[in-house]
Amino acid sequence: MNGATALIETLADCGVELCIANPGTSEMHLVQALDSVPRMKSVLALFEGVCTGAADGYARMTGKPAATLLHLGPGMANGIANLHNARRANSPMINIIGNHPHYHIGFDAPLTSDIETLARNFSCWIKSCSTSQTLAQDGADAYTASLRRNSGSIGQIATLIMGADAAWEPSPGAVTPNALPLRSKVDEAAVEATAQLIEGGSKIVLLLEHHATEQAALMAASKISSKTGCRLMTGTFPGRVDGGPGRAAVERLPYFPEQILQSLEGIDTLILVGGQVPASFFAYKGIPGQLLPKGCAVKRLSNIEEDAIDALARLADRLGATNESVNNFEKQQIAKPHGELNTKTIIQSVAATMPEDLIVATDSGGGNAAYPFCQNSASNSWLSLTGGAIGQGGPVATGAALACPDRQVLAMLGDGGAAYTNQAFWTQAREGLNVTTVIFANHSYNILNVEYGRLGVTEVGEIAASLFDIGNPKINWVEMANSFGVPGAQADTAEDLCSLLEKSYETPGPFLIQANGGLQR
Helix, strand or coil: CEHHHHHHHHHHHHCCCEEEECCCHHHHHHHHHHHHCCCCEEEECCCHHHHHHHHHHHHHHHCCCEEEEECHHHHHHHCHHHHHHHHHHCCCEEEEEEECCHHHHCCCCCCCCCHHHHHCCCCCEEECCCCCCCHHHHHHHHHHHHCCCCCCCCCCEEEEEEEHHHHHCECCCCCCCCCCCCCECCCHHHHHHHHHHHHCCCCEEEEECHHHHCHHHHHHHHHHHHHHCCEEEECCCCCCEEECCCCECCEECCCCHHHHHHHCCCCCEEEEECCCCCECCCCCCCCCCECCCCCCEEEEEECCCECHHHHHHHHHHHCCCCCCCCCECCCCCCCCCCCECCHHHHHHHHHHHCCCCEEEEECCHHHHHCHHHHCCCCCEEEECCCCCCCCCHHHHHHHHHHHCCCCCEEEEEEHHHHCCCCCHHHHHHHHCCCEEEEEEECCECHHHHHHHHHCCCCCCCHHHHHHHECCCCCCCHHHHHHHCCCCEEEECEHHHHHHHHHHHHHCCCCEEEEEECCCCC
16 A cells, blocks of 8 residues: 555544545545545545535535645645635535655756745644644644634645655555544633623623534523524634524624624623634724724633633523523415516525525625525525635535535625636536526626725726726626536526426526626626
């Protein structure tokens, strides 16, 4: 057995079930190992950003790491945007990045680069000096590291930089998986201090993020809210929230900083449960970076790496809220819209036609805006753009479909963002994935028009307008998807869109809908 086979055997023994790959020459021995270990499913993507984004979507839906196989530093660099998003989502992932043999690096061959320096931007764990004797254990350690929760925004991405000699040289074989790490518990003093604050009667918001957005946490928080009257909110772009009728209802912070300040106006105390003080997505002149109302105190129940479900359950028990009712989203009949397509009618069309248990992946503002309008329609899992690097939606939808082949997946993408990673269509077609993609086709980077207007610019000059315009030439998304093997159609009215959405959910495999007139980037 060589090092590559020992590595794959070990990862499979640990529980890694999927490798999303775009390999090259330095990874050929690992490809051979994947061929000999069929219990790990191997999926090809045409672009590394699809590999990393799909691994993110898979992790959000399963809580387990997939492996990516990337070709040296440049291949990894192609995937960094979605690795950034995955880091911000705390998605567990194992990147295997091929490299030259150690003796070859000093020759400065064309693909030589400082991979480790690049990897520090998104990795919680890095190993770059493996040998064939250590590679299997390094793989086991990478798996453990991907499941270890870290403070702040460090994330849970383990990066194993594998020299080709470590892959091809003889190995002593696979190793036994390590014990799995557990979340730490919140100190009882933090629970007691939080309970006293809430009992004090001040106007309080519990800001629930990361582990605190899981259903068990939201249910405990809802009981606390029912008992005490405190408000519940999540961040603007949570990695995953399961919603819909019968599930705990919670507000979501809006996007623009002045909207956040307005939504928090009048509160006395913000209690952080698994997250951080709200910060403006971008800096704006004259607007504070941290978004807190004047005089608002900030307290913390749990850190990002701590067990928020346990902390909220203990807090509910301390407050005598364990028998309180949960404020759930309620089922409502949503009528299908009529007439022209715009942001409102597109969102209403989506809400009116949602199948139960739909997974929704969004890449920008319009898709995120659809969230509150869909929570009274059908049960859903909503996967947001956590890190702001667009080109996430299609790959994340692909990974979610690989993770949950029995569920329908909807990707709501702006035409600008979708163009970053359109190679995802090919993988969806190759794997027969049940992904419906709706493209908001306004042929513009529309969010930049909005941001330009926020500067007070009333007349957009010719050069600026040209930098926001992606309609010259116009992209025909249906023809593009067809060329990748994905059928599709254009929708010019709300009636068209509703009909196509229903058809797509009823037909196995991927489908693309170009919604003409959408107002999303």
